[in-house]
Amino acid sequence: MTTSTPKNLLVTGGCGFIGSNFVRYWLAQHTDSNVVVFDKLTYAGRKENLHDLWESPLLSLVVGDIGDMDAVRAACQNNNIDLIVNFAAETHVDQSILGPLVFTDTNVRGTHVLLEVARELGIRLHHISTDEVYGHIKDDHQSVETDELAPRSPYAASKAAADQLVQAYAITYGIPVTITRGANNVGPYQYPEKAVPLFSTNAILGEPLPVYGDGMQMRDYAHVYDHCTGIETVLLKGEIGQVYNVGTGREMTNLEMVDIVLDALGKDHSLVKHVTDRPGHDRRYSMNVDKLKALGWEPKYDPKQAVAEAARWYAENRWWWEPIRSGEFREYYNKQYAERLAGATK
């Protein structure tokens, strides 16, 4: 079964990186849609990510926690919502190592609350999952949607639990759900704790780039634009109850990614420092995306182009990240990197 175009969307986590890119994309493509962003505005949720759109009568913001059932129910009922798209999550692996419990609160319990509201009100739910639920995989494999989940970090485990709860609700209660599992995304408005914006902004500031371990870990750095078109494809043409991988199917090492960032910004490669590795660091993610391609979707960007373009966006948009880097982010940065950089090797 496929479904009709949804008209009134509740986009949870719509002030974050991918959620805000999705809201911008969706409103540009579907001019008869209304979007309500439901967001707790954590450190990663930033109203300025949608700075140019708040004047639109088609967009509104409800500040709230997806774990608050009354608030989620009211937002759905007050706005005649026919689709929830759930981006809301704690999303950074390193933060999940430093403070894991909030990952369970938001990613597991929060998603569970959304499922309960969707069940009660008969609303379709699309859930944003991640390639990290598959765990790290061997060189000769690309994860397919039917692979067993084998998460290895607190972040990935919380996302895997949410992913499985969504599937369990579809089986048990027959509620209309779909899931997309995204690869590492890059692009505008990504909080600078993640590798590509961290390395880009450090390079622009002339600070060292802390590469974990040998830097030979592999990731599919997909452009956020392609994630948004992938989600849209599933919303419009996907089969209810199904899971779809979204990525380019091509990966590179972190050292290759760093080279692209430095070249795009015209910076010296001596800024690269190898630092103590992340505990339990997943070596490789790679997904087969044929199932989504069978719906007519194709990624527009090559990962190399995506990383270079993202790096240049940070060079051109200092207004966005300079206040973040000079504020609360500093405390996290020192906790995560001060000791590591003091013991760095070339």
Ligand code: NAD
């Ligand atoms: P992000 O960290 O940039 O944004 C998360 C958003 O969720 C923020 O706006 C934050 O305020 C909001 N939020 C957090 N807790 C909340 C709560 N309890 N209630 C309501 N809102 C809350 O994240 P992102 O990188 O945009 O990721 C979005 C989604 O995509 C997540 O579910 C993530 O797991 C998934 N994903 C991310 C990537 C990636 O590369 N960034 C890749 C694959 C999948």
Ligand code: TYD
């Ligand atoms: P990240 O953006 O945190 O995404 P994920 O861990 O979810 O894939 O990191 C991407 C890769 O870059 C990952 O292999 C970890 C590595 N990395 C570093 O080497 N140094 C850093 O400071 C960060 C944040 C990440």
